Amino acid sequence: MNDSTSKLPDFSDQPPPKFHVSDRRHWALEDEAIKEEESNKERLPTYVEQLRKEAEEKDKKLKEYIAAYKSKSAENDEFRQRLQKENESRLAQLKAGLFKQLIPILDNLKRASSAAQSTGDFESFKQGIHLILSQFENELAQQGIEPIPAIGRKLDPNTDEVCMTVDTDDPEQDGMVVEELEPGYRFQDKLLKPVKVKVAKLKN
Template identity: 30%
Template structure:
């Protein structure tokens, strides 16, 4: 057997290192190419997602508007026939039908009215317009609804504007509606 000279040993080692370097370079190039493909795929995914979201929003808008068109048609028919009405009861019936139809459409789209009168005031769902004092009612109970509130699932679209009962505390004097105490 022939022994390798130190020069040949260095050459052989350099050759092996060069092969390893070539192999690592090839792996790096492959990984870089995969990264570029993944990056391009991700950008395409983002574009597709944005387009799909925009299309979905447009579809939902169209769907909502289409569901409202029959309500508009019924208003047109009701208004066109008001000239022939002798009393307002028929008009009120027509308006009530349209109102119920509109509420049904809102419900089909997941929108619900917020309960108010007789309920305990909740600032998450209600906005107090003013307070009244009705001693026979519980404190902070909603007495009247000024404007309806609506929610979509758990999200409040608009709080209900309400009038809330505020019991007068016993240390405060009761104010009379009959006039002032000094006889003015």
């Protein structure tokens, strides 16, 4: 036999071949599924914890907003109450100042009434009433209250109250105030009391 043909090749200097073995047995597959599930469970708490932290942070911010709103609302309530008290105090001072000016007029009226009863002098009583009336009108004028002139002008529905009418043949007199039945008053640009008037009306 020829030695050259029967000699096998020498592979001693070659690295051994690598083999990958995949265990397809059902229990091996179950083990891999369990490991994957456990890995997912390990990741799940981390995600839930992140959501919980975000929810806590949002809840904290919401509570801060609510607290800030309540604080601001309380400040506004205190400001309104303080402003209301200041307005009430200012109004009380104005009333007190007005009453202080009216009391002397009341005293004079009482003195005139007492004098008329004790003396029976009606003329003196009449003069005293006129003086008190003049004093009262002056006091109203000082407070900015003035009568509304009405005689000799056209009817003004903003200040006048028509109580009576009188016929006229003159077209120019139609709607003219011919008589003041009761005086009216205004304070600056505010109407306190309308003038009660008699107005001329053109005959049909």
